[in-house]
Amino acid sequence: MRKNTGSLIVTYVFIAVLMIIYLFPLFYVFNTSIKSKTEYIQNTLSIASSFRYENYIEAFNRANFASFIGNSVFYMVVCTVLSIMMAVFLAFPISRNYIKFSNAIYLLFIAGLFLPDATIPQFQMLLKAGLYNTRLGYMLGLMGGGGIPLFFFVSYLKNIPRDFDEAASIDGCGYFRYIFQILIPLMKPAIASMAILSAIGVWNDVIRAIIYLSNKSLFPITRGLHVFTGQYQNDTTLQMAALVMVAAPLLILYLFLQRYIIDGAVAGAIKA
Amino acid sequence: MQATKTSFNKWALYLGILPAVLFYVVMNLGPSIATFVLSFTDITGTPGVPWKFIGIANYKEFFFIQNPRDTMMVLKNTVIFCLLVTFVQNAIALPIAVVLNNKFIKGRNFYRAVVFLPVVLGVMVTSLTWLLMFNPTDGPVSQLIGIFGLSSNFFADKETALYYVIFCQIWMAMGYSMVINLAGLQGIPTELYEAGEIDGTTGNQAFRYITFPMLWPTIAVNITLALIGSLSSFQIILFTASGGLNIFTQTMAMRVMYFAFNLNAGMNTFSMRQGFGAAVAMMLFVFILIVTLVSHYVTNRREMEA
CATH class of the missing domain: 1.10.3720.10 (MetI-like)
Structure with a gap:
């Protein structure tokens, strides 16, 4: 297939959308998992302020x-x-x-x-x-x-x-x-x-x-x-x-x- | 049926196949056929309760006695789920595979790996992930559509829940269609494209006259797999839309599990009606058989024409 700038841009936009649909949910899950409960309730979309590994310990035990x-x-x-x-x-x-x-x-x-x-x-x-x-x-x-x-x-x-x-x-x-x-x-x-x-x-x-x-x-x-x-x-x-x-x-x-x-x-x- | 000569001990060979054959006959083949028999009984999942043959009463019940609106809803959902999943999944998996087969795309292995990932993560991880994404109060999708002044209850909305479930199913299984397409694409001889280039074909022409016809047998496999898979899948419905509680997302496969094993959001409101479940399973089996044969016939004819 020959290189054509126009179609290459379309292709990369397509890939970018695909990656967002596939990676964002997984990232969001991970981000939520390391937040504190209040942090999550205040703003679900905020990036976790710190890595709360305590969530993992608590979930693992409970x-x-x-x-x-x-x-x-x-x-x-x-x-x-x-x-x-x-x-x-x-x-x-x-x-x-x-x-x-x-x-x-x-x-x-x-x-x-x-x-x-x-x-x-x-x-x-x-x-x-x-x-x-x-x-x-x-x-x-x-x-x-x-x-x-x-x-x-x-x-x-x-x-x-x-x-x-x-x-x-x-x-x-x-x-x-x-x-x-x-x-x-x-x-x-x-x-x-x-x-x-x-x-x-x-x-x-x-x-x-x-x-x-x-x-x-x-x-x-x-x-x-x-x-x-x-x-x-x-x-x-x-x-x-x-x-x-x-x-x-x-x-x-x-x-x-x-x-x-x-x-x-x-x-x-x-x-x- | 003459066996090839070998100097290995015959008895050892037969002893070797025995576990697999025995296991298969007892655990798979036998029960498979027994589904047909049980569909004419009123057997339950409670041990010790007597059961008897009741003829075609289960089949009659499905079509005539149960709330006809429910039955129609289940049949409609089954058709929508099956057709939409099959069509959309393949319609997207094809361009993805073609693009990610292209050597000019940097990092294509990474993109492939990402799209295939949900297949490995499985139905439970997929369901919980999208339940979080589609959280009606403060989930990301809810906030995104909120920008446009829209709102939705997603899996709890009786009008649209099925479509969100379908989306999850496609998100989960598309990587599978993609890798099958990729395997097919790698089987197309590059000489064809080189010859095309000499003749001055454009990218679109190459796709239409070389890629698509050469890939058609692979696409046909994909279509058949998606048809069978979507007709028999119920897990994504169970875990995202609580399956049984919400008739608006029930398909026939879900209905089988709903009646036979009380699979819903954890409510045991009636005993496990396995005879009835078996009858629905038999109808689903016939349905799948017809769909598979039709799809085989149609895709083969397309192959002849191509």
């Missing part, structure tokens, strides 16, 4: 964030590790056509994308199994078995030569050892993408936590934020401090692992 964060980390690790492992062990034989009906199994998983929402019967099932309001029930409801990671891994594995499989198995390397010691290291970028997306999904979940958990001591962080903001409706500065604490880990993760996150998101969309 919201009981320590327990929520602990829960979230636990759910993230378990759900992510299990769903990635299941997807790897399914994707490998399917991508290589090592098992009978590979295509049929693959299609079965794709069909899941076009079926009715499963939430209600899932809930009934976990309720009957006595798993309502338990960590296990929540994670079962939250975890995906296959889906995007499966599609992503199947296409990724097609780029890893089959010769590796044969060389390893002829040398007497067992199947599970092969997957853990050779294949998984080779799949690192793909696994990283999917693991980060899964972890973000668990961190951000509120709905499953509302549906499956009633005991506050089991709540993950974003559900905890939901409860806290409901309780402290008039304490905007504390609310925003809590909000920033929930968003900050995501932001940091995003800053460092942006490539993986976007690759995963795009690949998921194109495959689906």
Whole structure:
């Protein structure tokens, strides 16, 4: 495209407006979170006169964030590790056509994308199994078995030569050892993408936590934020401090692992 | 269906796929189909309460027994939400992607990252952020429109609340459409533009005759994703406009959760009517299926013409 001063100005104005719409709200949230309550009430738009980190300490303690964060980390690790492992062990034989009906199994998983929402019967099932309001029930409801990671891994594995499989198995390397010691290291970028997306999904979940958990001591962080903001409706500065604490880990993760996150998101969309 | 030969132990391979297949069948596939069955029952979310098959009573109730104004409102909201989100999100995401794909733009990676950020931050952060922005008494938007002598209750205003919710949805999800477009744009061979330049095409012509037709399959994916996504999304409605309390912002997806799980601003005024919720979910499923097929047909035809 050739450079043309007029259109370049229009372009930059367009970008500037876009940036204001995207960045101002986030800046405003942060600014509110470091103000004192009176400062906020007097003028919502004023720039904070000082960094009131006390808001953060107060919100952290009153919201009981320590327990929520602990829960979230636990759910993230378990759900992510299990769903990635299941997807790897399914994707490998399917991508290589090592098992009978590979295509049929693959299609079965794709069909899941076009079926009715499963939430209600899932809930009934976990309720009957006595798993309502338990960590296990929540994670079962939250975890995906296959889906995007499966599609992503199947296409990724097609780029890893089959010769590796044969060389390893002829040398007497067992199947599970092969997957853990050779294949998984080779799949690192793909696994990283999917693991980060899964972890973000668990961190951000509120709905499953509302549906499956009633005991506050089991709540993950974003559900905890939901409860806290409901309780402290008039304490905007504390609310925003809590909000920033929930968003900050995501932001940091995003800053460092942006490539993986976007690759995963795009690949998921194109495959689906 | 003959499997490729391998020297790995067959049993190990089958043992490996077992957890995923079992999990999928029990937790996803089975329940998905069971939604259809439960839609003919009066099952509730309370354990131990007996339930029975009641035929198509749930479906009848949705269309004929419940306040017809509510039903019409929900259907209308569903259509408005779906069409506006899909159209506006794509109409904005396309120029953004084209501009931010341009090498002349300094800092384009930063701009891309900013637009994609809300996708990562998620629905709760987005909702709380915009609830603050749209605070009717002293929020920034309220003060901004106050300059022009306007005022609004935003998410509490029955006439316009839905549009503010739609705005939030688009703000949150547009980065997703953008990165898909960007991936599509990077797949267009640069030779096409070079050839065009030799032939003296202008920037607008290049967009119309090269970029747009080449990107069309990507745009079609985006449209389909936005249609499905907007029809099934309810979280942004729940957290910004308190979902259930305000019929003026309810869509079908929100209605499912409202009846099946009492999802509203925290009021438990009736027991969880999951049979009825399942019936609404089934209708929504049929609706999504039709919309997806139509969109697939239309976008494919466009592809043929292009």
